[in-house]
Amino acid sequence: MEYKYGTAVSPGIAIGPALMLDTEGVHIPYRTVLPEQVADEVERLRRSLREAVEEARENRQRFTARFDPAIGNIFAAQQSALEDPSFWVKIEHLITTHNYSAEYAVSRGIREPVKKLTDAAARFGEHAGGGLARRQAAELIDIERQVLATLLGHQSPTVGPVSGERVVVLAHDLMTSDTADFSPRTVWAFATESGGPTSHTAILAGALEIPAVVGVGPFLTDVSGGDVVIVDGEQGLLILDPDDATIARYEAKRSALLSRADRYHSLRDKPSVTDDEVPIRLLGNIELASEAALCLERGADGVGLYRTEFLYLNKTTDPTEAEHYDAYRSVVTTLGPSRPLVIRTLDLGADKFSSVSGLLSTEKNPFLGLRSIRLCLRKLDLFKTQLRAILRVALGGDVRVMFPMISTVDELRQCKTLLNEVKEDLDEAGIPFKTDLPVGTMIEVPSAALLADVLAKEVDFFSIGTNDLIQYTLAADRNNENVAHLYNPADPAVLRLIRMVVEAANREGIDVNVCGEMSGEPLYTSLLVGLGLRQLSVTPRKVPEIKRVIRHLRVQEAEQVANQALRMDTARQVTNFLRDQLRRILPEAID
Ligand code: PEP
Numbered sequence: 001m002e003y004k005y006g007t008a009v010s011p012g013i014a015i016g017p018a019l020m021l022d023t024e025g026v027h028i029p030y031r032t033v034l035p036e037q038v039a040d041e042v043e044r045l046r047r048s049l050r051e052a053v054e055e056a057r058e059n060r061q062r063f064t065a066r067f068d069p070a071i072g073n074i075f076a077a078q079q080s081a082l083e084d085p086s087f088w089v090k091i092e093h094l095i096t097t098h099n100y101s102a103e104y105a106v107s108r109g110i111r112e113p114v115k116k117l118t119d120a121a122a123r124f125g126e127h128a129g130g131g132l133a134r135r136q137a138a139e140l141i142d143i144e145r146q147v148l149a150t151l152l153g154h155q156s157p158t159v160g161p162v163s164g165e166r167v168v169v170l171a172h173d174l175m176t177s178d179t180a181d182f183s184p185r186t187v188w189a190f191a192t193e194s195g196g197p198t199s200h201t202a203i204l205a206g207a208l209e210i211p212a213v214v215g216v217g218p219f220l221t222d223v224s225g226g227d228v229v230i231v232d233g234e235q236g237l238l239i240l241d242p243d244d245a246t247i248a249r250y251e252a253k254r255s256a257l258l259s260r261a262d263r264y265h266s267l268r269d270k271p272s273v274t275d276d277e278v279p280i281r282l283l284g285n286i287e288l289a290s291e292a293a294l295c296l297e298r299g300a301d302g303v304g305l306y307r308t309e310f311l312y313l314n315k316t317t318d319p320t321e322a323e324h325y326d327a328y329r330s331v332v333t334t335l336g337p338s339r340p341l342v343i344r345t346l347d348l349g350a351d352k353f354s355s356v357s358g359l360l361s362t363e364k365n366p367f368l369g370l371r372s373i374r375l376c377l378r379k380l381d382l383f384k385t386q387l388r389a390i391l392r393v394a395l396g397g398d399v400r401v402m403f404p405m406i407s408t409v410d411e412l413r414q415c416k417t418l419l420n421e422v423k424e425d426l427d428e429a430g431i432p433f434k435t436d437l438p439v440g441t442m443i444e445v446p447s448a449a450l451l452a453d454v455l456a457k458e459v460d461f462f463s464i465g466t467n468d469l470i471q472y473t474l475a476a477d478r479n480n481e482n483v484a485h486l487y488n489p490a491d492p493a494v495l496r497l498i499r500m501v502v503e504a505a506n507r508e509g510i511d512v513n514v515c516g517e518m519s520g521e522p523l524y525t526s527l528l529v530g531l532g533l534r535q536l537s538v539t540p541r542k543v544p545e546i547k548r549v550i551r552h553l554r555v556q557e558a559e560q561v562a563n564q565a566l567r568m569d570t571a572r573q574v575t576n577f578l579r580d581q582l583r584r585i586l587p588e589a590i591d
């Protein structure tokens, strides 16, 4: 039995027979054709390109209809690369001027930009657009493989229930087009040797609800097709050759997850109130418009954070006002007129899709650079387009706007001035909009937390973004495992800043929420309620778990927990203390 650790990208547990998928690229040898065969070769190329375009278009439509335009857009990049006439011309040119075979021309024509992108990825590093260059290179290789498969008459590797049994797919890496063909009916789960959490394959796994672990490192030589394997999409674990006891343990874990899901389902319509009847508003964090339905299904009261960066996913141009409007409109329609929807303006840059709109960052330190609101305040057209859409859509629901990464009072005032300018423009054009749109700011930079008393006079609400607040307070990159020991929500410095923000909000009588990952961890629920929070916004799948903890809390006890935690010196002491408290209140939450 062997345990292999990777990155969990889609939750759930699967135990089943392995299906090894050979997804390695085909090596195309140098080959030329006779001059009189050139015209036929060009025709062969055109036919296969047309087929590939058709497939990308179908995938885009299928995934847009089933999930969301942002998911469908994963295929838009492939479609537009394939439809680009200069791409066709370039490859045809290789055939007509060098007499290359169609296969060799495709391979050569694609490998060259792939090499440039791979070099750029290595040069920029993951946070400065390198991740994006790597994803673009992967998309091109996927295109190459699809076109070559048609030219060579190969069947693309399909996964089906050969013996009526679902399989666990194991591969070195999976291309977007491989994963697009998966269905939870045929694929229990998948695990790959390479790949990262922001890859398109990872995003599709989440959308398809197929448990998945990526970036496991080499394991394919240690397993054969048909062997039973376990994929633990909760812990990011692949278990090869599990013994009977481990299989039994995982069977039990799987049924516990299923029965927990049932129990959580029964919580859906119960109110989010503490045991002593204090309401704690529980909202969902979403990235795709389609996730709003998931929030309601899981029992959230609305959406506390709509991360709009996903409107940029795989787009080569800025989203239009209509695209913004349509996405927001569909969330408003799902939530209805009275459930809150907090739309956060674009938080692009650093690790978030930084190459769109010519924004490919070459900064040495992008997390401290031109990201988020700083970028929007430089690209006013882009910002105003989004604000127009938000102001218009707000007429139909309880919509609020929120600015990310505010680090000075001036920055916030500039945003508000701009919002007023957009209102004037809409007014002059006679376009209806919500005149008294509530305005909030994220508190996710220590300077904003320290100035919370001043900022509180400027806005209608705060939302504490602990993901960034922790990284900036402790100077520890949230994605860097080398400093993961420093990145801790329980650090006393973080707790003091949260307390400061809540007190400032309470003094001004404005709402305050926590929307970082911390609010979705049951360990911190009593601490946050004890610190005075009456609103939490969490990833949709965490809503029932947090609601369950809230319903077991008493506010006075939570306040004692917070007071005691605030007197501690280290994150470790706080964590141990909170763990003991949670074990006392709701032991199953600790398990
Ligand atoms: C945060 O920083 O806590 C937050 C919610 O924003 P994001 O994770 O999108 O940066």
Ligand code: MG
Binding pocket: 404, 444, 465, 467, 468
């Ligand atoms: Mg943030």
